[in-house]
Amino acid sequence: MSQQNQAQPHRNFIGGEWVESVSGETYRTINPARPKEIVGWFQASVPQDAESAIAAAAGAAPAWGRMPAPQRGALLYKALEVFGRRGGELARAITIEEGKPIADATGEVKRAMNILEYSAGEGRRLFGYTTPSELPDTAAYTFRRPLGVVSIITPWNFPVAIPVWKMAPALICGNAIVFKPASSTPFAATIIAEIFEEAGIPPGVFNLVTGPGGSIGNTLVDDPRVKAISFTGSTEIGTRIYARAAESLKKVQAELGGKNAAIVMNDADLDKAVPGIVQGAFGSTGQRCTATSRAIVERGIYGEFMDRLIEQTKALTVGDGIDPANDIAPLSSKAQLDAVREYIGIGTEEGAKLAFGGHALEGPEFEGGYYVEPTIFTDVPLDSRIAQEEIFGPVLTVFQADGIEDAVRISNSVQFGLSSSIYTRDLVQAHEYINTAETGMVHVNAPTLGGEVHLPFGGLKASGVGQREQGTEGFNFFSETITAYIDYSAGSRERSRFI
Ligand code: NAD
Ligand code: MN
Helix, strand or coil: CHHHHHHCCCCEEECCEEECCCCCCEEEEEECCEEEEEEEEEECCCHHHHHHHHHHHHHHHHHHHHCCHHHHHHHHHHHHHHHHHHHHHHHHHHHHHHCCCHHHHHHHHHHHHHHHHHHHHHCCCCCCCEEECCCCCEEEEEEEEECCEEEEECCCCCCCHHHHHHHHHHHHCCCEEEEECCCCCHHHHHHHHHHHHHHCCCCCCEEECCCCHHHHHHHHHHCCCEEEEEEECCHHHHHHHHHHHHCCCCEEEEECCCCEEEEECCCCCHHHHHHHHHHHHHHHHHCCCCCEEEEEEEHHHHHHHHHHHHHHHHCCCECCCCCCCCCECCCCCHHHHHHHHHHHHHHHHCCCEEEECCCEECCHHHCCCCEECCEEEECCCCCCHHHHCCCCCCEEEEEEECHHHHHHHHHCCCCEECEEEEECCCHHHHHHHHHHCCCCEEEECCCCCCCCCCCCECCEECCEECCCECHHHHHHHCEEEEEEEEECCCCCCCCCCCC
């Protein structure tokens, strides 16, 4: 594959055509399990490419927006069918480019298909509401109108699911999109573009521009033809985009970092809690925004919890994600590996106790891949960096708590607020947590991970701002609500003197 791709770089998709960047430059991505293996060559786009994509989207948006929503839905159902056909290929693309285990990649493709299905069906709803007017013989109702052109800027850790859970609601609502995937995962993005092309989405409605955010990001935010930005990524970049978009009063939806906690109370079912935390902390190599990076364990069960946690973590196998036997795959890039190793060093310096793992795996059998052992820290000072900052790797920090109030205090002690979980059989304790956890999503007796596409997804505090993604909220973000008043009375009448 690398040979063929080297000869034939992948292109941007703009206005229904596969085109090269005006920069004439390409760059390559590599397989994090075997960094010598090139996945493909891609366009290193510059602002002029982003402008062309925005122009194509602006040209296509009016007709797409006028198409009856059920017809747009029919095209999304077609895209769903093509996704199904190419799902295996797409999962493999995720694994060789991002690194995650093939089972996780397959699950990710399934998630993308779920949101396509859900959004396609919304073509027959997209409800507004009607309500009585205060005036006689007057109809009052709301309806949705597309925004126009929207920019979709996504991270590398879910190279298929996150883009699609933005695109599908954006498209059904009648918007044209410009999609900029993370610079390290353009291969999966290219296949997504091919799928929408094959599904028959009209030219210009779906545009793909690859390359670094630093070079084209500002154009995708500043251009006056862009009406909204849906962003998922780091809190740092999201904050910059939010501030920048405010200059031109654009809508922004920003899904950012996390430092998610799972609480284990004395009465918890450890047969659920321990595997749930192992999966939450180490699944997808810990590179999930909803990963469990903190376990908060009530004192009475701490010893037994730790014994079982370490026993189950020991059983995990680390290796190339393409081999279904491996539980933990490489980190996604050298930069990720370096960052995780640095945090492991910091943890030890800050006085936490390394209870398991902590090493990079570097033998010849690892072929230079970016592997690190699943790692567990205990006795972590609450104000330390590993207790507070997002590590984004297979590193779990464990805390002890004295009762539910203390557990909630520790859980809420971070700047992030994406997802959380509590293991308990006690409804009072569970509800105490549901009602006070400073996170956008709360799970009871289940891992901090995931969610369903017909329910809103997103976080509080430094984990996000703007309307939630998915569920009805997702459609709200991608549409304007227009209010209509229609006077159908026969004669003239007194006008309201108010606003
Ligand atoms: P990142 O912020 O570095 O990059 C995200 C995207 O922004 C990429 O496409 C990047 O090219 C682009 N970008 C970079 N600079 C830009 C600029 N100046 N203007 C516009 N765009 C720019 O994030 P990442 O490293 O790709 O992803 C990891 C982060 O994403 C983690 O913090 C993780 O928690 C977060 N994340 C959050 C969620 C969520 O839903 N809350 C989901 C997944 C990942
Ligand atoms: Mn980054």
